[in-house]
Amino acid sequence: MTEGTATMELESALERHRVELTGYCYRMLGSSFEAEDAVQDTLVRAWRSHSTFEGRSSLRSWLYRIATNVCLDMLAASGRRARPMDLTEATPLARAALSPRPDSVWLEPVPDARVLPATADPAEAAVARESVRLAFMAALQQLPPKQRAVLILREVLAWRASETAELLGTTVAAVNSALQRARATLAERAGRADEASVSDPLDEEQSRLLERYVTAFEGYDMEALTALLHEDAVMTMPPFDLWLAGPADITGFMATLGAPCAGSRLIPVRANGLPGFAQYKPDPERGGFAPWAVQVLEISAGRITGFHCFLDTARWFPLFGLPLRLEA
Template sequence: MSGNPPAADPTASSRVGPPERELVASARAGDGEAFRAVVEPYRRELHVHCYRMLGSVQDAEDVVQETLLAAWRGIGGYEERASVRTWLYRIATNRCLNALRAVSRRAPADQPDVAFPEPSHHRAEPLRLEPCPDALLDDVVDRGPGPEARYEQRESVSLAFLAAVQGLPAQQRAVLVLRDVLQFRAAEVADMLGTTENGVAGALKRARAAVAGDLPGRDRAPLPGSPRERRVVADFTRAFQAGDVAAIVAMLTDDVRLSMPPLPQEYHGPDAVGHFLASVALRDDRRHVLVPTRANGQPAYGLYVRDPGTSVPHPHGMLVLTLAGDRIAALTRFHDNALLPAFGLDA
C-alpha cells in the first residue's frame, strides 16, 4: 500500500458500551438472539479480514463460521477487557493462522495442459489467491473518514496488495494486516497473537519491507466508474475481443505484470506480456467475449471463448485489470470457471 495507512477506527480499542454489555450478559446466559445481535455487526468486516489473510472468499467464509462458533462456545470466558470487535478479531486471526498451516500442506497447483512461454519470473510457492466481488467489499472499504482513507482501504483489498501479502510468512501477514490495515495497537496485536510488542514491531518491519519491494510505486488508479476508468476499460475490451495484441501492448505500463494464480509463472514487461498473449491467450482464430464485472475494487471480466465453427461461447475463467493512470499495470488471469457464479456470471 502506498502513502499513509488509513485513520484508526475508534471502535478498535474501545471497551464494551452499556447496550452491548447487556447483550453480552444475555448471551452468557444462553440467549442466542442476544449473541447474534452482538456479533452480527462485525460479520462482514471479519469476512474481509479473513479474505485478506487467506486470499479465498470461500475459505474466509468458512473461517468466519468457525470464529462465530468459537465465540459462542467461549462467550462465558469473555471478560470485556477489550471490545467485542477486538475479541472477535483475535479469534478470527488465530483461526486464519490455523488454516494457513493446513494450506501449506496441500499439494502444489496443477500445471495447465497448454505450453506456456518461458516466464519472466517464477514464484517459489503457488500464489493462492482468488478474486472477490466488489459487492462483498463495498460496505467495509468505504467506511474511511474522507477520500484519502477510503482510497487506502480500497488499496488494501487490491489484488496487487493481496498478492504481496500472500507471499509473507503467516505471522508477518497477520501483523501487517492488523497493524497497517486495521490500525490495532501493537499491544493489542501482541495479545491477539500471543507474542510481545517487540516481536510485533520486528515482524511489522520485515513485512513492510517485503511488501514495499513487491509493490513498485506507480500512478494511482482512476476512480471506480469514472470517465477515465471507463475509457481505459472500453479500449481494452475492444482490443482483446478483436485479438489485437499490439493495441493491448500499447496500453501497458513499462513494469506491467501478468500472473495466473495459483500458477507460479509470471510475465513482466510489455514484451513478455505481449508474447504470452500472442502465443497463448489470443492464439489461433479463437475470439473472446468479455463480460464486465468488478473484483477487488478493480475492473474485471468473465471470459468466454468462441471457438472457430461455433457461435456458442464457452466459459474461460476471469481476468482482472489493475490500472495506473491511463494505462494497465497488471493483468491477473484466473482459470477456474467455478469463480464465475459469485460474480453473477454464467459458468
C-alpha cells in the first residue's frame, strides 16, 4: 500500500465517525459550534498520533476517548449553557423587555443532519433524537462534566460499564455510581415540558398541527395561533433572556413588540430532533424577506408546548444551510 493510499484510507476512516462524534460533543458542550471545533480538534489529534495507536481498542473507542478529553478540557474553561427559563422567572407581558446575554450563556440549536447518524434501527434512532432535544440537553448541562460523559456513553450510546470505565480511566463501580447520581439529577428536573413527543416521520396529527401553525403564523392570526398552543406553552428568544408563559402572553407579545414579524415566511428545518422553521420577515428597506430566526417547536398531546426562536441569524442560517435572503 502506498503512503498516499494509506493517508486516504485513514482520512476516510476518521471521517466516517464525524457525525456521531459531533453528536457526542454537542451533548457534552451544549453548543453546535463548539462541538464542531471539538470534533475537528479530535480528528487532528487522531491524525497526528495515529502511528502510536496500537489497536488495543477499536478506532471508534479511541476517537471517543480523545473527544471526551477535548470536551472535558473545554468545559473546564467555560460555564454551563442554559435556556432562558433556567436563568430567570417568566416575564409578564406588561414587563417584557429584550435584554441580551452573551452567546456563551445559551444552549444552542443544531441541525439534525450534523448530529444524528443514519441508522436502520428505529429504536436507536428514537433514542438519538430524544437525546438532543432542547429539554434533555438543558438537563444534561446541570450535570458535572464526567457525570455527563457517563450518562451519554451509557444511556445514549449504550456502552457497557466496563467500556466506559476504560475510556474515562476509572472503575466500573465509579461509573455505576456516577450514572446513578446523574439519573437522580435528571429525574428531579423531569416534568411535562420534558415529555415532548414527536414522531419521525411526523404522524398525520403532527403534520396537520404544523400546517395549521404555518398558516396561522404567516397570516399572523393570533386567534388561530392561540388554539394551537398548550395552556402551559413557553416562548424563548435567545440571545434575550426574556421568556413568556401561556398563550395570552405569547400572542400578546407577538401582536405588540413582535408586530414587525407580521407577513413572515417560514421554511421547514429539522433541529434537535424536533420540527422547526427558518423565519424570514418582511424587509421594508430592500423588499423581499430578511432572515429573522430559527424556530424550534416542542409538541405534546396535539399542541405546541415550546416555541423557541434563535435570533442570531448570522450564525444559525449558514449552519442550517439556509439562504440569507428570500425574494418577494
